[in-house]
Amino acid sequence: MDPARVAALRDDLAAAAFHVETLTALWGAEADAALRRGNRVQASRALGGSSSPAAVLARLFVLGHEVRDAELDRALPSVGVSGARELGLVNLEGARVQPRADLRPYSFVDAEGAGEWWIASDPGELVTGGALPVDHVLGVGGASATLAGLQFSDLVDRALDLGTGCGIQALHARRFARTVVATDISERALRYAQLNALLNGIDGIEFRHGDLFEPVEGERFDRIVSNPPFVITPRTEGVPAYEYRDGGREGDALVAAVVAGVARHLAPGGTAQLLGNWEYRADEDGLARAGAWAREAGLEHWIVERERLDPALYAETWIRDGGTRPGTPEFERMCGLWLDDFARRGVLGVGFGYLVLRRPVGEPVLQRAERQSAPLDESTGSGAHLQAALAAIDIVAPLDDDALLAMRMQVAGDVTEERSHWPGDADPSVIVLRQGGGLRRELRVDSALAAIIGACDGELSLGVIIQAVADLLDADPLALRAAVVPEVRELVADGMLAPRV
Ligand SMILES: C[S@@+](CC[C@H](N)C(=O)[O-])C[C@H]1O[C@@H](n2cnc3c(N)ncnc32)[C@H](O)[C@@H]1O
Known part of the structure; x- marks a missing residue:
């Protein structure tokens, strides 16, 4: 990847004022909300044929519509259509430019203040119009934002982002760590993550390819963050194994493996913040199950369950997420396979939530597992809250x-x-x-x-x-x-x- 070309892209995006605020001003808050629901009609209408650079970039990279090559050349005067093509962001067919990537502004607030980045990932369902390819690289979704908000903000030396995808957690982690190692099993994901770091002028992140903790064998970190591929998927022929969400293990074994790996790679006193799923089985409470993974690995834990889904709702959620619509024969076939898989292990429900883990220095003092009763307001900064509560627990x-x-x-x-x-x-x-x-x-x-x-x-x-x-x-x-x-x-x-x- 040519750093000069990426720097040119950065300059063009800045000059186009390709920011969250600009886009909301262009299409309005209602269209913003519709987009979050996967509906681009209102936003597309609001942009109409506007040829302002921000509108052209939004049409192409956020809404996934074709634009003319001359329009894109005007919107990206330094990098141009040819540079965008070299970076793998667009395809060119005659004078028609099609998006090969999703590229959008992303804003956040953390302990250091407000910030904004541009994040590139694969185009979502809105653009593909159907089931996603199995090597899809995820953009910043709800779960990514939850984990980003959970990250602790005291400065540490080394952090690890396991399963970095488009790199969003690594970029956040770097704000509070001197160096970050970001790993993924997907080479394509690592390329996006590298592009995003470069595009936003963020150094100090090392990208490594490999399965789970294999790229960091024998190393210790002060902080580990991971939104791992935790989605429980039947290991049956004919069920797509999406790289971005499926770690290839049976049931919730992937999350158990990540917890065990965290224990091997956290420095004493180091903390990890993870997202995960855990199964409720006929003979075992889900939260107790997740707590046992941590205890057996010798980690202190604070596990917060945000929701619990019954098997059918869980299956529906993730089959839909892959772009298969309810009511189709394919949906019904897959739903049946999911229910069979759950029935084989006596699964009655699946919990989703987050785990804060710590490698104790002395006697373990933290062993909490709780169900969150009210929906979380992401803006309340759950990471800062948990971090402060952890410090208070250490005192009392x-x-x-x-x-x-x-x-x-x-x-x-x-x-x-x-x-x-x-x-x-x-x-x-x-x-x-x-x-x-x-x-x-x-x-x-x-x-x-x-x-x-x-x-x-x-x-x-x-x-x-x-x-x-x-x-x-x-x-x-x-x-x-x-x-x-x-x-x-x-x-x-x-x-x-x-x-x-
Ligand atoms: C749910 S996505 C999270 C992406 C990003 N960190 C975020 O928070 O949005 C999980 C990521 O883990 C990666 N992954 C899947 N299996 C893996 C494995 N065995 N080892 C390492 N990474 C894996 C996927 O390629 C994907 O990028």
Whole structure:
């Protein structure tokens, strides 16, 4: 790949103002939302025959329509149609230019502030108009954005992005790591990832080809991130094995293998953030299953399940994702194979979520598995939340109860309290604490715990507050203390109470 040509492309895209904001201004928020649902009609109509450089680039690279060679030459004056062809981004047929790649602006906000990149990947279903080829290289989807938002933001020396695809996690990881190794089994994916790093002027990422951890054998990393090919797929003739989502193992064994590999490659104290699926079997809870992978690998873990799908819904989701429409004979054939595969292992459901893993330095203190009750707001920065909660857990976990009672606690700024009363009653029948950010937890508490949490303003020690509330409610202080201390530990881990040090 010619770096000078990629630099020319970067200059052209910048000069065309090919940015998220420009595109939304061109076609409007409704068309944006329709595009996310896979419908390009509104956006195409809004662009009409506009020949502005941003409109031409959007028509070609985002909406997947043909443009004329002269239009593209004007939109990319330095790189031109010939340069775009050399980079593998377009095909030329006579004067008609067709997209060979999807190329679009991508914006984000992290601990370093706001940023924007251009990301190239294979054209999606919208352009192919049918089932995807098995070597499809994924662009930035919902799962990619979830993992990007989960990444921790303390500066480390070495990070690994396993299964880098178009390179999106590696680019994010590089913002908080001095060097990054990005691996993939797909040579095409690695070419896109390299192009994207170059296009966005990001150095310090080494790209390596190979299966899972094989390209980093014997190496250790301070951080590992991975959106692995975790989709459970029947290992049956006639079911497409998409490289971008299918790691070629039976059931959820790929995720188990990634967890075991993480344990071999994390430096002591290092953390990993992964996405994954886990099976619920007739005789085994899915979250417990995922927790066991981590425990057996000697890793501390915090596993958050975002959703659980029944076998039919899981099969439908992933068959559709490959571009096969419901109601077709092919859809029904594949759905049957998926259900047979699940039935063979007694699978009753599949959990999806994320795993934060850590290689303990001393005694392991983190073993959490939870189901997320509210939908995650990606903008709340789940990574920052988990990272802060992890730091707080590290402070309180080694403390015995007396030491914890001597600490001062502060209720987090995003926690609100909601009280419901039976009509006419002075006392509330239900008190709920709500977390505005992070995992947006809801917690039902009694009036004593509500009073204690409400008094945690960082001034008085927890023990003093509990004593005062016991006096107020005429309760036994020892019993109240015994009941409240474990709840406070949970609230700290939930990020709803912060220890003042
Ligand atoms: C779900 S995609 C994630 C892409 C990207 N990291 C993201 O977050 O959008 C999984 C990636 O893993 C790669 N992959 C599949 N099997 C692999 C294997 N055995 N070893 C390494 N990478 C693999 C695929 O080629 C694909 O790029």
